[in-house]
Amino acid sequence: MDFQAHGWQTAAMRHLCFSMSGAESLCEALRDAERDELVIRGLFDDLSMGPINDVCSAERQAWLQDILHGGDVFADWDAHMHFWSSINLMQTDDVTIWYSSRNARDYCGFLEFLRRLPADADLIAANIADGNFSAKFGAEAEQPIYSTGLLLPHHWVSAFALARMRARREYAKELENWERLREENAPLRVFRDGRLISAKxxxxxxxxxxxxxxxxxxxxxxxxxxxxxxxxxxxxxxxxxxxxxxxxxxxxxxxxxxxxxxxxxxxxxxxxxx
Missing domain, CATH: 1.10.10 (Arc Repressor Mutant, subunit A)
Structure with missing residues (x-):
């Protein structure tokens, strides 16, 4: 795989995904390309579900245990809290943040990440919804891919061309909507007309x-x-x-x-x- 030939435009040496399967697929793509870069493991937690007014709260921990029976997030809760609490100290100019603005899990994780960055922060962001990815899964017809978690290793070659240096302030409207969603603290977040809304x-x-x-x-x-x-x-x-x-x-x-x-x-x- 030749990432450079497919439009690799940054010098990022670290990567962050908001899904475990996406992180694993990216790791495989980087190994195939013999790129010695660190993938910060994707988050187990899915912020499109459950309380989000404080993602490190005892309320959310209890919800994960009672509703989803804990799973991997609950088992590694200390690492989960450490990740979110350390974001404001993270140097983001060498980290590519992978997300999809058409996948609620990716997008909610990305917006919570942005919320915790300093107001004047810059970041390298790659929105796979800006690309054109598809795959055939099993006997089903080929389908478009809107989630980092569904990208296959060969997709990442062209996905790297989507990475752009952005300023946190460019996401002001999205962050305003995220604050509203946090205040509503509904059971679910879903898309309507391209925008995240609360759902019952x-x-x-x-x-x-x-x-x-x-x-x-x-x-x-x-x-x-x-x-x-x-x-x-x-x-x-x-x-x-x-x-x-x-x-x-x-x-x-x-x-x-x-x-x-x-x-x-x-x-x-x-x-x-x-």
Whole structure:
């Protein structure tokens, strides 16, 4: 891979992603290109879900444990807090910040990162939504990619041309909207007309019901189909399977759907209440 030939325009020696899969794919691309550069591991936490008025708060930690059963974020909470608390001390002129303004997880992480930078900070930002990336996953037709987490190693060659030196103040409107979202502290953040807005916890429920009937279906099937439906919309919404699994549990507890089996999504089945 020749990054220079594909428009590499910065001297950045470090990289930051807001998804673990994106960070891993970038690491692979850099190894293939024999570039000795550090990738600051992507964040486990998905700020498009849950309370965000203080991302290091006991409230968010409890939410992760109660709603999403902790996962990797909860297990490494000290590292999570250290990352967010040290951003204002980070030298950003040699770090490329990778994000997508069309993916809620990427964008929320990016905006919280920006919020914590000094007001006069400069940064190298690369918005993959400004590129033209697509891939074929499994038997599905080739689809556009709007998330760093879905970029494949060969995509990064052309993605590096998107990196630009930017001033924090250029994102004033986006940061103003982020402050409003933090004040609203809603269960979800989603896109509407290209802008992040707050959403209620039942935002994706009708998507789940579209794949339910009086026949038993694996939870993994219903969750997977719902995720695909929302990602295929004219304005794609990318949502965590953990959140959809949580909503299924809520609907079961409310008596709206029935469930059999135990364990993870592969071992449980659901159907509409008779």
């Amino acid at each position: 916890e039942d935002f994706y429920d009708q998507g789940l019901f579209r794949h339910l009937s009086d026949r038993w279906r694996k939870v993994a099937y219903v969750v997977g189909r719902t995720m695909m439906d929302f990602s295929d919309m004219p304005e794609p919404q990318m949502i965590s399977d953990l959140w959809l699994d949580h909503r299924i549990n809520v609907l079961v507890d409310a008596g709206m759907i029935k469930e059999i089996g135990e364990g993870d999504m592969r071992h449980r089945e659901i159907r509409l209440k008779a």
